[in-house]
Amino acid sequence: xxxxxxxxxxxxxxxxxxxxxxxxxxxxxxxxxxxxxxxxxxxxxxxxxxxxxxxxxxxxxxxxxxxxxxxxxxxxxxxxxxxxxxxxxxxxxxxxxxxxxxxxxxxxxxxxxxxxxxxxxxxxxxxxxxxxxxxxxxxxxxxxxxxxxxxxxxxxxxxxxxxxxxxxxxxxxxxxxxxxxxxxxxxxxxxxxxxxxxxxxxxxxxxxxxxxxxxxxxxxxxxxxxxxxxxxxxx
Amino acid sequence: xxxxxxxxxxxxxxxxxxxxxxxxxxxxxxxxxxxxxxxxxxxxxxxxxxxxxxxxxxxxxxxxxxxxxxxxxxxxxxxxxxxxxxxxxxxxxxxxxxxxxxxxxxxxxxxxxxxxxxxxxxxxxxxxxxxxxxxxxxxxxxxxxxxxxxxxxxxxxxxxxxxxxxxxxxxxxxxxxxxxxxxxxxxxxxxxxxxxxxxxxxxxxxxxxxxxxxxxxxxxxxxxxxxxxxxxxxxxxxxxxxxxxxxxxxxxxxxxxxxxxxxxxxxxxxxxxxxxxxxxxxxxxxxxxxxxxxxxxxxxxxxxxxxxxxxxxxxxxxxxxxxxxxxxxxxxxxxxxxxxxxxxxxxxxxxxxxxxxxxxxxxxxxxxxxxxxxxxxxxxxxxxxxxxxxxxxxxxxxxxxxxxxxxxxxxxxxxxxxxxxxxxxxxxxxxxxxxxxxxxxxxxxxxxxxxxxxxxxxxxxxxxxxxxxxxxxxxxxxxxxxxxxxxxxxxxxxxxxxxxxxxxxxxxxxxxxxxxxxxxxxxxxxxxxxxxxxxxxxxxxxxxxxxxxxxxxxxxxxxxxxxxxxxxxxxxxxxx
Numbered sequence: 001x002x003x004x005x006x007x008x009x010x011x012x013x014x015x016x017x018x019x020x021x022x023x024x025x026x027x028x029x030x031x032x033x034x035x036x037x038x039x040x041x042x043x044x045x046x047x048x049x050x051x052x053x054x055x056x057x058x059x060x061x062x063x064x065x066x067x068x069x070x071x072x073x074x075x076x077x078x079x080x081x082x083x084x085x086x087x088x089x090x091x092x093x094x095x096x097x098x099x100x101x102x103x104x105x106x107x108x109x110x111x112x113x114x115x116x117x118x119x120x121x122x123x124x125x126x127x128x129x130x131x132x133x134x135x136x137x138x139x140x141x142x143x144x145x146x147x148x149x150x151x152x153x154x155x156x157x158x159x160x161x162x163x164x165x166x167x168x169x170x171x172x173x174x175x176x177x178x179x180x181x182x183x184x185x186x187x188x189x190x191x192x193x194x195x196x197x198x199x200x201x202x203x204x205x206x207x208x209x210x211x212x213x214x215x216x217x218x219x220x221x222x223x224x225x226x227x228x229x230x231x232x233x234x235x
Numbered sequence: 236x237x238x239x240x241x242x243x244x245x246x247x248x249x250x251x252x253x254x255x256x257x258x259x260x261x262x263x264x265x266x267x268x269x270x271x272x273x274x275x276x277x278x279x280x281x282x283x284x285x286x287x288x289x290x291x292x293x294x295x296x297x298x299x300x301x302x303x304x305x306x307x308x309x310x311x312x313x314x315x316x317x318x319x320x321x322x323x324x325x326x327x328x329x330x331x332x333x334x335x336x337x338x339x340x341x342x343x344x345x346x347x348x349x350x351x352x353x354x355x356x357x358x359x360x361x362x363x364x365x366x367x368x369x370x371x372x373x374x375x376x377x378x379x380x381x382x383x384x385x386x387x388x389x390x391x392x393x394x395x396x397x398x399x400x401x402x403x404x405x406x407x408x409x410x411x412x413x414x415x416x417x418x419x420x421x422x423x424x425x426x427x428x429x430x431x432x433x434x435x436x437x438x439x440x441x442x443x444x445x446x447x448x449x450x451x452x453x454x455x456x457x458x459x460x461x462x463x464x465x466x467x468x469x470x471x472x473x474x475x476x477x478x479x480x481x482x483x484x485x486x487x488x489x490x491x492x493x494x495x496x497x498x499x500x501x502x503x504x505x506x507x508x509x510x511x512x513x514x515x516x517x518x519x520x521x522x523x524x525x526x527x528x529x530x531x532x533x534x535x536x537x538x539x540x541x542x543x544x545x546x547x548x549x550x551x552x553x554x555x556x557x558x559x560x561x562x563x564x565x566x567x568x569x570x571x572x573x574x575x576x577x578x579x580x581x582x583x584x585x586x587x588x589x590x591x592x593x594x595x596x597x598x599x600x601x602x603x604x605x606x607x608x609x610x611x612x613x614x615x616x617x618x619x620x621x622x623x624x625x626x627x628x629x630x631x632x633x634x635x636x637x638x639x640x641x642x643x644x645x646x647x648x649x650x651x652x653x654x655x656x657x658x659x660x661x662x663x664x665x666x667x668x669x670x671x672x673x674x675x676x677x678x679x680x681x682x683x684x685x686x687x688x689x690x691x692x693x694x695x696x697x698x699x700x701x702x703x704x705x706x707x708x709x710x711x712x713x714x715x716x717x718x719x720x721x722x723x724x725x726x727x728x729x730x731x732x733x734x735x736x737x738x739x740x741x742x743x744x745x746x747x748x749x750x751x752x753x754x755x756x757x758x759x760x761x762x763x764x765x766x767x768x769x770x771x772x773x774x775x776x777x778x779x780x781x782x783x784x785x786x787x788x789x790x791x792x793x794x795x796x797x798x799x800x801x802x803x804x805x806x807x808x809x810x811x
Contacts, residue, residue, distance in 0.1 A: 015729045035566075045681035049724030049733040054278075057446040059482040059562060061375055062282040078565045099417060100730040106279065118383040120342030129296075130339040132351035138344060145344045145369070145376055149281050181342060 004032045004086060008039060011091035013098045014050065021091075021098060036069055036076035039088065040102075053102040060214065063150035066093055067102050073152040073212040093155035108164060109151050112171040116193055120178065121186025137182035144177040144222055146215045153219055156212035158204075165198040169209035169219050172200060176222040179229060188233065195230045203227075243415075243422040247273045247391065248649040249642075250410060250426035252398050252453055254280035256374070256634035257613025257641070258432035259381040259390075264642020266388040270649050273391040275398060275413055275424065277448060277735070280382045284434055284446040285613075285634060288374025289485030289558060291356060291366025292338075292635070293628040294331040298352045302363040304328045309804065311629060314360040314516050315622025316762035316772065317806040318466070318780070320799040323618045326593055327629075330636045335367050338635070343380045345369050346555075356490040356555075358627045360516035360811070364490075366628040371487050371558045374631055381635075396422065397735055398452060399665035401429070401460045401609075404658040406599065408608035411456075412665040416735060419728025421665055427654055428608045428645040431457065431589055431597070432638065435614040437470070438739075439747045440582035440695070441688035444473055444483035453615040455742030457589045458749065459664075462599050462606065463782040465617040465796070467587035467746060468753035471625055471763045472697050474520040476581025478539040480566050484559050484578065486627040489513040491555050494543045495524065496575065497532040503540075511811040518624040518763045519811055521580040525697040534577065541575035548572075580697050584625050586763065587750075588617040590782065590796075595641040601782055601796040608652070610645055612637040619780065622798075623762020672737050675722025680737040683714050683721065687743060695750060700767045704755045711748050718744055749783045752790040757781065774806050 006028060013021040026043050034042075037055055044051045054064040058077040065076040068091045070084045081088065096104035153169040154160050160168045167175075175194050179187045194200045200223060209219045249265045251258045254276035265272035274280065295302040307328045312321060339345060339353060346354040346368050358366040369376045385392075395416040402409040402423075410426040436451025437443045458464055474495070475484040489495070495513050497503045507523040508515035515523075528538050544552055544559075549572050552560055556571075563569045563576045589611040590598050595618075597609040613634040620633050690710045694703035718741060725733035759773035760766050780796040800806070 014727060016727065044732065045679075045685075049679065050727070052725075052730040052732045056278050056282050056448045057284060057287050058480075059287060059444075060565065061286050061372070061558070062278070062284070062446065064278060064282045080565075100727070103730045110279070114386050117387075119380075119387040120340070122340070126340050129336055130345070130353050133347055134351045135347050135349070137351075138347050141344060142370075145379070146372065147379075148286075148375070149279075149379075178342070181344075183342060 002032050003029045005029050006039070006081065006086045006088060008043065008088045008090065010051070010101070012101050015100055030081070032082065034081050036074065036079045036081060036088070036090065037065055039081060040076060052100045061148060063148035066150035066152040066155070067091065068093060073156050075150060075214045078214065093151055095155050095161045106151060109154060109170065112167050113149070113174060116167065116171050116175040117186060117190055118174045118178065120181065120184050121189065122183065123185040131183045133182050140180045141177050143217055144173055146217055147173055148215060150214060152212040152214060153209035156208040158206055158208065159202050163198065163202065166202040167194065167199050169203070169223065172203065172223050172226060173217065173219050176226045179226065191230050191233045194226060195234065200227045200230055244425065245273065245422060246425045246654065247271050248426065249428045249430065249645045250275060250424045251430040251432060252411070253283070253432035253434060253613070253615065255283035255285035255432060255434055255613060256377060256381060256631060257638035258430065259385050260635050260638030261430050261432065261612060261642035261645065262390045263381065263384050263388055264639050265646050266385065266390045268646045270646060271391065273393060273424065274385070275393045275396045277395060277397050277416065279394050280392065281379055283378060284449055285631065286375045286378040287444070287446060287483060288631050289371040289483060290358060290487035290490060291368035291373050291628040292335060292377065292631040293358070293361065293365050293626070294335040294367055294632060295328070295363065295365055296332060296335065296353060296355060296367060298348055299355045299364050302365060306362055307331065307365060310361050311626055312804045313809055314624055314626040316624055316809055317778065318619065318622030318761060318798055320619050321801045321804055322799045323593055323620045327620055327633065327636060331632050334632060334636045334639065338377060338380065341380050341384055343369065343376050356487060357514060358490050359486055359514045359520065360626040366490060368487065371485050371556050377631060377635070397738060398456065399668055399738065401456050402658055402661050403460050403606070406606050407655050408606060409655045409657050412662055414665070414669070417730060419731065421662055423657070423661055425654060425657055427649045427652055428610060430610040430612060430641050430645060431615050432611065432613045433615045435585035436746055437582045437585060439687065439691050439743050439750070441692040442476060442481040442579065443582040444476055444481055445582065450739040450742050451585070451746050452739065452742050453611070454588055455745045457597070458745055458785050461784065462597065463590060463784045464746065464749055465587055465590035466619060466781050467749045467783060468757055468764050468781065469586035469623050469762060470582060470750070471517055471584035471586060472521040472580040473517055473583035474524050474580055475542050475578045477562060477566055478577035478579050481581035482562060482566060483581070483583065484542060484562060484576065486517070488542060488544055488556055488559055491551060492547055495520070496541045496543055497527045498534050498536065499532065503527050503532070508811040515811040516624055516626060521697050522765060524580055539577045539579045542578045543575040544571045545573065545575065584630060585614055586617065586621045586623065586625055588615050591616050591618055593618070594644045595637055596644065601793055608648060610641045612641040623764060668738060668741070669734070672721060672723050672734060673726055676720035677722065678717050678720040680721055680740045683717055684740050684743065686710065687714055687747060691747060695754065698765055698767050699754055701755065704751055708748070708751050708755070711744060711751060715744050749790055752792060753781045753783055756792050778806065
């Protein structure tokens with residue numbers, strides 16, 4: 001472990017002060033094992049208290065700290081600086097309105113989640129104990145439940161940028177998660193919602209979402225299976 | 236009262252602070268009854284730290300082996316080192332099965348047995364495989380599922396709001412004042428019932444598994460309101476924190492069979508807990524680890540030991556413990572399939588907190604007098620379910636079960652009672668905090684917080700003694716004085732992280748004093764509180780709860796609150 005000098009460019013925007021976002025440079029020393037979040041904390045705590053960013057768990061599970069570093073969407077907390085070398089360029093996620101510095105407006109992102117009815121819909125009587133679900137049935141949805149709603153996928157999606165109405169990869173992945181849950185009876189309702197020009201069909205299998213996902217979820221693949229299900233269901 | 240002073244005034248039946256498992260479960264219960272429930276949270280709900288829980292949720296389903304409610308109760312009593320209140324444990328184990336089945340019916344993707352039922356794994360201090368799990372992301376899936384249920388039932392969410400003061404008068408809760416982090420500005424929430432579900436206070440330590448958000452805000456608000464805190468000196472150190480980072484590596488690793496070894500490659504737990512080995516309760520394992528380290532048997536003589544998963548094999552590691560695998564790889568560049576993982580004890584769980592009864596009503600004295608309309612649940616609370624040491628997987632169960640119970644009682648309360656008037660000048664306290672920081676001096680919050688955390692880790696860890704703690708008390712007093720001169724660089728309204736961190740620091744400094752005072756006074760060793768200068772448990776003098784108030788700037792302690800003990804679960808020597 002040693003200290004190294006790094007050069008950090010951060011896209012800053014202070015509402016009420018700045019007309020538009022602009023770059024600010026920081027030259028700082030950090031441990032060579034530091035993460036991007038450590039770098040932001042170092043700047044915020046010792047150099048410039050006005051810097052704003054989101055963070056909480058610092059263990060890759062809460063999804064607060066998705067941002068763009070040297071052009072790639074990452075979770076700041078789990079990303080070591082050595083992945084990028086001594087020059088860092090940090091900016092907020094694309095495709096969202098900036099509230100301040102690295103903090104973007106996620107209200108539209110969470111509103112989309114609600115639109116696909118993200119809860120188990122059960123028509124049958126509930127069992128006294130648990131529903132029986134085989135390991136194979138669970139396997140269908142297992143990986144999709146890893147999603148931490150960090151929005152890195154939506155921010156990487158070229159179909160999402162120009163079209164705020166598009167449900168986007170995270171909400172569609174959530175639709176997949178429930179449609180393919182063996183316990184759920186709400187597939188028809190959800191498939192109707194996603195069978196729309198701003199639903200699954202707006203996904204052009206560009207794979208950016210998959211590459212951006214910090215949980216390595218095969219989002220594009222699941223969205224494709226959702227498309228097949230929509231077609232099957234309408235036959 | 237000038238309501239127009241607040242940018243916003245909200246009148247809501249039940250206001251819930253915190254969007255972890257306890258808060259969301261309570262909100263869901265209230266919303267389902269048709270009343271309005273609002274959740275106020277400083278992070279988006281899915282960012283809450285319940286999501287950090289990995290290994291499982293305890294319930295004696297007996298899906299993979301014999302188990303019983305009596306066994307769950309006996310294990311929890313013994314795990315608590317007999318300090319837990321047994322009426323609370325009884326209620327807890329009786330509700331636990333229902334809580335898990337409810338979660339399953341909501342769609343939680345539990346890992347499954349061969350015959351398609353909820354799978355269960357062993358956990359420390361539990362005498363049967365009782366941890367119902369979803370790989371090693373159990374808290375994450377429970378949290379997301381509950382959030383989604385709340386969306387379905389139209390719970391109101393005030394995301395990114397920081398609560399700055401409770402509105403209490405004549406021992407009746409009337410609401411609270413919160414700062415809108417996103418846009419700036421104070422909001423008044425006028426409520427019939429208020430639930431504090433703000434989580435733990437582990438951020439007072441440098442080496443901690445806790446999220447940045449876990450600054451014990453609810454605990455601090457209660458102290459500030461002149462109400463007592465309970466058993467604050469009891470803080471659990473988790474034995475498998477990722478070295479240097481403190482990040483949690485779930486006990487599920489040991490549940491699946493992982494070893495802990497020292498520099499001589501010995502499974503040293505055989506010296507400390509020959510029967511349970513690595514699956515002894517966390518206080519026992521953390522003490523063993525720290526002893527090995529202190530006696531020079533850490534790896535290379537350093538301050539860590541190894542968690543060894545290699546013999547579990549690639550398939551089991553990747554299918555059952557994928558998050559642990561990724562954490563070790565990302566943060567330490569250690570491939571757990573091929574290498575042992577460096578670990579050390581890390582501040583993890585707050586057994587102490589806001590005292591409440593079995594109905595989750597906040598109490599204000601040792602006799603159990605209730606503050607009307609004020610409730611608490613989850614890690615912020617001290618019921619006391621966990622006593623001096625919590626068993627793994629009992630926390631998710633605690634948060635969900637007592638969250639639901641809180642929701643039931645808040646609903647009843649709201650239906651029976653009208654809104655009480657707000658106290659005069661409701662914004663005064665909150666506005667005062669903001670004004671002081673904006674008009675403050677040259678001190679900055681970051682160095683004060685770092686000094687506090689470093690010293691808490693040094694003196695208030697696994698082993699404690701009087702000299703260290705007296706010094707710690709001095710450090711806290713000095714830091715509290717420096718805090719009076721703290722100003723913030725950022726004077727802006729929108730997303731002012733500088734301001735939020737400075738406000739949180741005041742909370743850390745407030746309750747840390749209570750932790751140290753309680754630990755100094757408690758001249759015995761029990762559960763997670765171990766005094767090198769008083770290494771034995773002393774039931775004669777100390778089988779009591781600690782209540783602590785801040786009165787005229789001083790911490791006042793009271794040990795008259797007795798522990799509820801049933802005849803069949805009398806204190807015994809605790810061996811594993």
